Amino acid sequence: MPEEADINLSKIDVSRRQLDHALKLFFFNGDPIVIHVLTSNAHEVLHSLGKKTGIKSFIKDDIYEMVKPEKKDHFLKVINAPRNFFKHSNNDGEKTILFSEDKNHHLLWDACQLYIKLTKETTDIIQTYINWFWADNPELLLRKEDIEKYKNFPYNPKNRPEFYQQVMEVLSQKYTL
DSSP states (O other): OOOTTOOOOOHHHHHHHHHHHHHHHHHTTOOHHHHHHHHHHHHHHHHHHHHHHTOOOTTTTGGGGTSOGGGHHHHHHHHHHHHHHHHOOSSOTTOOOOOOTHHHHHHHHHHHHHHHHHHSOOOHHHHHHHHHHHHHOGGGOOSHHHHHHHHTOSSOTTSHHHHHHHHHHHHHHTTTO
């Protein structure tokens, strides 16, 4: 019989907790390295689970259909460089890495998409992040109606804590109707 302090967790549970905390840190301007480590860990597990069920990661799988075959290894190395640097220290203890917080944005988006595809559900904080991502990057969208929606989104993605508060408030109203 498990003790009171024991928690029975699935891989999805752990990934969701890591992703939730990474998103909270992101919205409140937390340490981008911690955000990256938490997101990378969640993404790795979600990607592995997805591969077993035919669910693809955009940045780990689908993007390869767009990258030249001779550039795939380089692309993967660039994508994985921060995660590997933060996680491993073989013979490179004196090396440094130039890290930009922007590297977190697409990884967070992809981890959120994997979570939704695997669980067939979402959370308010995941929905808030997806809205933030598109509001901050409307130029990535194809459909005109999506571009207009996010160009005219009522909340400012440049102020992440305020964006979080406003969108979470709107999402919480769906439970009080």
